[in-house]
Amino acid sequence: MSASPFTVTPLVRRNMRRELAARIVLGAMVAAMVLPLLAIIAYLAVKGAPLISLKFLTTNPTHGMREGGIWSALLGTIYLVVIALAVSAPIGVLCAVYLNEYAKDNWLTRIINLAVVNLAGVPSIVHALFGLGAFVLFAGIGRSILAASLTLAIMTLPVIIASTKEALAAVPMSFREACWNVGASRWQTIWSIVLPNSLSGILTGVILQVSRTAGETAPIMFTGAVFFKKIQSGTLFAYSLTDQCMALSMHLYTVTTQVTNAPEPLPYAIALVLLGAVLAVNAASIAVRSCLRSRKKW
Amino acid sequence: MIANQPDNLKRPRMARSMTAILGERTIELLIRLCGVSAIVFVFGIFLFVLREGAPLIGKLDWSRVLFSQEWYPTSKGNVRYGVGALIVGTLSVTGLAMLFAVPFGLGAAVFVSEFSTGKVKETLKIVIEMLAAIPSIVWGFIGLTVMNRLIQEYLPAPVGLNLLNGAILLALMSVPIIVSIGEDALKAVPDSYREAAMAMGATRWQAVYRVLFPAARNGLLAAALLGVGRAIGETMAVLMATGHAVNIPRSIFDPIRTLTATIAAELGETAVGSDHYRMLFLIGVLLFSITFVVNLLADLAVRGVRKQ
Amino acid sequence: MVNTEPKISVENLRLSYGHREVLHGLSFSVAQKEILGVIGPAQSGKTSLLRCLNRTIDFVSNAFLSGSVRIDGEDVLRTTDVHTLRRKVGMVSPLPVGLPLSIYDNVAFAPRCAGIKNKDELDARVERCLRQAALWDEVKDRLHTLGTKLSGGQQQRLTIARALSHDPEVLCLDEFSIAIDPVTTMRIEDVLKELKSHMTILLVTNLVQQARRLADRTMFLWNGEIVELDRTEAIFSNQPRDKRTYDYIHGLFG
Numbered sequence: 001m002s003a004s005p006f007t008v009t010p011l012v013r014r015n016m017r018r019e020l021a022a023r024i025v026l027g028a029m030v031a032a033m034v035l036p037l038l039a040i041i042a043y044l045a046v047k048g049a050p051l052i053s054l055k056f057l058t059t060n061p062t063h064g065m066r067e068g069g070i071w072s073a074l075l076g077t078i079y080l081v082v083i084a085l086a087v088s089a090p091i092g093v094l095c096a097v098y099l100n101e102y103a104k105d106n107w108l109t110r111i112i113n114l115a116v117v118n119l120a121g122v123p124s125i126v127h128a129l130f131g132l133g134a135f136v137l138f139a140g141i142g143r144s145i146l147a148a149s150l151t152l153a154i155m156t157l158p159v160i161i162a163s164t165k166e167a168l169a170a171v172p173m174s175f176r177e178a179c180w181n182v183g184a185s186r187w188q189t190i191w192s193i194v195l196p197n198s199l200s201g202i203l204t205g206v207i208l209q210v211s212r213t214a215g216e217t218a219p220i221m222f223t224g225a226v227f228f229k230k231i232q233s234g235t236l237f238a239y240s241l242t243d244q245c246m247a248l249s250m251h252l253y254t255v256t257t258q259v260t261n262a263p264e265p266l267p268y269a270i271a272l273v274l275l276g277a278v279l280a281v282n283a284a285s286i287a288v289r290s291c292l293r294s295r296k297k298w
Numbered sequence: 299m300i301a302n303q304p305d306n307l308k309r310p311r312m313a314r315s316m317t318a319i320l321g322e323r324t325i326e327l328l329i330r331l332c333g334v335s336a337i338v339f340v341f342g343i344f345l346f347v348l349r350e351g352a353p354l355i356g357k358l359d360w361s362r363v364l365f366s367q368e369w370y371p372t373s374k375g376n377v378r379y380g381v382g383a384l385i386v387g388t389l390s391v392t393g394l395a396m397l398f399a400v401p402f403g404l405g406a407a408v409f410v411s412e413f414s415t416g417k418v419k420e421t422l423k424i425v426i427e428m429l430a431a432i433p434s435i436v437w438g439f440i441g442l443t444v445m446n447r448l449i450q451e452y453l454p455a456p457v458g459l460n461l462l463n464g465a466i467l468l469a470l471m472s473v474p475i476i477v478s479i480g481e482d483a484l485k486a487v488p489d490s491y492r493e494a495a496m497a498m499g500a501t502r503w504q505a506v507y508r509v510l511f512p513a514a515r516n517g518l519l520a521a522a523l524l525g526v527g528r529a530i531g532e533t534m535a536v537l538m539a540t541g542h543a544v545n546i547p548r549s550i551f552d553p554i555r556t557l558t559a560t561i562a563a564e565l566g567e568t569a570v571g572s573d574h575y576r577m578l579f580l581i582g583v584l585l586f587s588i589t590f591v592v593n594l595l596a597d598l599a600v601r602g603v604r605k606q
Numbered sequence: 607m608v609n610t611e612p613k614i615s616v617e618n619l620r621l622s623y624g625h626r627e628v629l630h631g632l633s634f635s636v637a638q639k640e641i642l643g644v645i646g647p648a649q650s651g652k653t654s655l656l657r658c659l660n661r662t663i664d665f666v667s668n669a670f671l672s673g674s675v676r677i678d679g680e681d682v683l684r685t686t687d688v689h690t691l692r693r694k695v696g697m698v699s700p701l702p703v704g705l706p707l708s709i710y711d712n713v714a715f716a717p718r719c720a721g722i723k724n725k726d727e728l729d730a731r732v733e734r735c736l737r738q739a740a741l742w743d744e745v746k747d748r749l750h751t752l753g754t755k756l757s758g759g760q761q762q763r764l765t766i767a768r769a770l771s772h773d774p775e776v777l778c779l780d781e782f783s784i785a786i787d788p789v790t791t792m793r794i795e796d797v798l799k800e801l802k803s804h805m806t807i808l809l810v811t812n813l814v815q816q817a818r819r820l821a822d823r824t825m826f827l828w829n830g831e832i833v834e835l836d837r838t839e840a841i842f843s844n845q846p847r848d849k850r851t852y853d854y855i856h857g858l859f860g
Contacts, residue, residue, distance in 0.1 A: 003554055008315075015504065016501065018501070018503060018504075019502060019503045019504075020496070020587060022502075022503035022506075023409075023413055023503070025405070026406070026408055026409035027413075027703055029401075029405035029406050029407060029409065030405075030409050030410070030422065030598070032402055032408045033402065033425075033426070033429060033469070033470070033474075033477075034422075034429075035474055036470060037425065037428065037432075039430050043444060083480050087484040090331050090332075091335055092329060092332075094329050094332035094333075095333050095335055095336060097329055097330040097332075098329045098330060098332060098333030099333060102326075102329060102330070102333070103333065105667060108334075111337060112337055112603060114334045114338055114594075114597065114727055115336040115339075115340040116339040117593055117596075117597050118589075118590055118593050119336055119340050119343075119532065119592070120593075121524075121527045121589045121590070121592065121593035122340075122343060122443055122531070122586065122589060123530070123531030123532070123533065123558055123586075123589055124328075124531065124532075124533050124534075125531075125533040125558045125561050125562055125582065125585070126343065126347060126531075126582050126585055126586050126589075128561075128565075129346075129347045129561070129565075129578075129579055129582040130342070130346050130347055132350075132565075133341065133346035133347060133349060133350045134346040135580070137350075137570070138346065138349075145358075153464040154339055154343070156338065157335075157336070161336065170657070172701050174699075174701065175703065175705055175706065177662070177665075177699065177703075178699070178703040178705055178765070178768070179705070179715070180662055180665065180692065181660065181662060181692060181697040181699065181769070182692065182693070182696075182697075182715065182716035182768055182769065182771070182772055183689045183690070183691075183692035183693035183719060183720065183772055184689070184715070184716065184719040185322060185719070186326075187322045187325055187326055188322075188719045191653060192707075192715065192719075193705060193706065193707075195708055196308075203423055206497060208431075208516060211431050212431070214433070215431075215432075215433025215434070215435065215436070216433065216434075217433075217434070217435045217533075217534045218434075218534055218562055219560065220532045221565075221566070222566065226350045234529065248433045249433060250489070251633075252435050252436070252439060252539075252807075253435055253438075253534070256439055256442060256538070257419070257442075257538065267439065267443075270341045271436050271439050272509050273347050274433060274435070274436060275432065275433070275436050278431050278432070279428055279431060282427060282428060282431045286424060291421050296751060297706035297754055298706050298754040311724065312690075312693055312717070312719065312720035312721060312773070313720070313721055313723060314719075314721040314773065318721065
């Protein structure tokens with residue numbers, strides 16, 4: 001008289017216990033990441049919120065950066081981000097178009113892909129050294145917004161290439177074949193069908209680089225960002241390309257390590273603005289992604 | 299009623315204008331140029347960093363430099379460029395960080411990939427993306443303020459800016475990359491593997507460690523390697539959180555200095571063209587080479603995944 | 607004056623993918639304004655043959671060709687202007703493909719690529735091609751809707767309309783009825799019968815009865831070789847020249 005095959009044996013019970021234990025442990029691991037994130041945001045918010053106001057964002061720092069606002073740093077960051085992406089987005093997208101649409105499966109393509117992966121892994125301080133050696137000194141641009149932006153552009157290039165490639169590859173091959181069959185050239189196919197239908201993916205990738213560029217400090221430290229610079233308030237065109245500039249990330253470093261007797265909430269407020277801007281841009285890209293995904297054309 | 303098409307009207311009005319064809323050729327040339335640009339930039343980075351540091355290479359006794367702990371670039375009489383302690387600093391903070399990050403990262407990857415579904419999964423992935431987006435300067439700031447205090451209060455540490463502080467920050471910074479690549483690696487394992495395991499009566503967890511881990515081994519290795527690469531290359535967070543002591547740590551509570559932090563801390567005070575300046579660039583070359591190798595290994599591991 | 611030169615003249619066409627030869631020296635010709643049916647089991651090289659005709663074989667990286675394929679006397683394997691060639695040779699793929707554009711833009715796509723910009727001309731062309739493809743009545747009120755939202759049968763007719771939009775002289779159909787229902791198949795077969803008076807048609811099909819209904823001559827292609835090429839009545843009679851033809855048609859293999 002043997003037990004029916006569906007009774008719970010001790011072996012099964014042990015496996016189920018192990019399964020539950022595994023779930024709990026793994027879930028705890030996830031919590032170990034999520035909770036610090038929430039804790040950090042909460043702590044920064046609590047400590048820095050008292051200083052945050054529109055005035056804080058739009059006035060220049062005064063009294064050795066202990067008082068006033070962060071406008072010059074905020075504007076500088078905007079300049080750096082816009083110029084850097086204006087340079088790297090076109091190059092990155094065209095490079096991805098080459099890799100996905102034109103490149104044959106040969107050694108050159110393999111080397112290009114390897115180069116992209118390695119470019120992505122270059123430490124930010126090495127980008128700074130490159131920017132210093134190539135743009136500031138060799139090209140003679142000097143420490144300026146231009147040099148710093150170009151350095152940032154090289155830094156964001158590989159990620160834009162990778163995300164654009166993914167977006168292009170998501171367009172079904174059958175569309176391209178249908179275009180070739182009626183006599184469209186490669187470029188006509190790309191321009192009419194492939195690019196318009198990968199735009200959402202490309203945009204998401206570029207938007208994500210906005211937040212990354214805004215947060216970087218090392219690449220701009222020696223190529224164009226300075227501790228302090230006095231600029232005109234109230235205008236968006238206070239910097240010129242050859243000027244050096246302040247930047248939010250740099251400003252946080254400055255106030256934390258170089259300014260003595262700064263009021264306690266100040267660095268927290270700067271960190272909060274920086275983190276808030278970065279998270280807001282990322283949230284925007286996620287929103288763009290899901291909005292465009294729901295409007296799929298096929 | 300189908301319209302009839304007269305025979306003799308085979309019109310070759312179908313010809314593209316010269317300007318259209320020329321425009322297309324130009325764009326395609328531009329595309330090809332951008333295609334090779336990645337190679338140009340990688341070489342460019344290596345060359346320009348090497349260029350600034352090159353004049354110093356011949357002047358140094360390299361076995362001394364690499365293995366000596368004595369980093370005294372600004373000494374008045376006895377300038378020494380020993381990077382040994384800095385290398386140990388980099389390796390130790392990375393190693394300690396990976397000790398936390400790899401298990402936690404892979405564990406989280408497994409949880410997200412295999413044990414969560416629908417809204418929970420979406421939310422977790424968004425949270426991890428947000429974690430990845432935190433700028434390194436903000437992490438450094440956290441290390442300098444929050445971690446510093448926490449370590450000094452709750453642990454028997456003489457100072458709060460030390461190896462442990464840096465390692466915790468690096469771990470939190472590398473985990474998102476490990477999770478996302480690890481999750482990709484697990485996603486790449488065909489569902490048929492999972493179904494086969496379940497059909498044989500395995501629980502989900504058994505399916506994971508008996509079937510999925512071996513199958514996704516290469517991708518998970520790549521994930522870990524990319525996390526290592528991220529940690530080795532980090533600058534601002536370790537600059538602010540590990541203290542400024544150039545020595546080999548005897549405990550995790552000792553302050554250290556990494557290669558990256560050294561460059562960031564000292565470059566601003568050197569004169570362009572001086573030996574100190576050139577030495578910092580050479581450290582940059584060293585860093586570039588290390589991360590190049592790590593990324594190469596990760597890429598080979600991933601290539602192994604694609605071949606499966 | 608009736609033109610008696612063959613429209614297409616293939617001589618010793620060999621095609622290999624890497625080291626594997628798939629077409630072993632094909633030689634045949636297709637007359638002006640005839641429908642040539644091409645039948646044969648899967649993997650016989652039927653699709654590869656069509657792709658040689660409009661040079662989309664170029665997109666297969668390890669394809670090697672030799673021999674010649676002449677359309678109106680010009681060897682297309684050696685031509686440099688492939689785009690004009692592809693406008694001369696229309697291609698209908700097995701799976702219906704609606705481009706993610708409006709129906710109007712789907713049909714206007716090829717003329718626009720070819721340089722036609724005049725709106726009236728495009729309007730006329732779109733209507734003509736949609737009528738020829740037996741799709742006009744169903745979509746004339748919604749030309750702005752996305753091509754991808756049509757049903758499978760409608761998308762296949764849209765593909766045919768696209769193939770007609772650049773005034774091809776040769777129309778190749780590659781198992782066009784695989785993914786559509788029998789009623790639409792019948793409608794398209796009627797379309798083909800009409801089109802025959804304007805162009806030469808190569809009809810690759812896995813439905814032997816379809817070749818019997820439509821083709822003037824039929825070619826039985828097997829393992830990259832022409833087993834038999836003859837008038838359709840002869841192929842489908844009780845005594846085709848090759849026993850394998852009889853066996854295939856009667857379902858004894860393939």
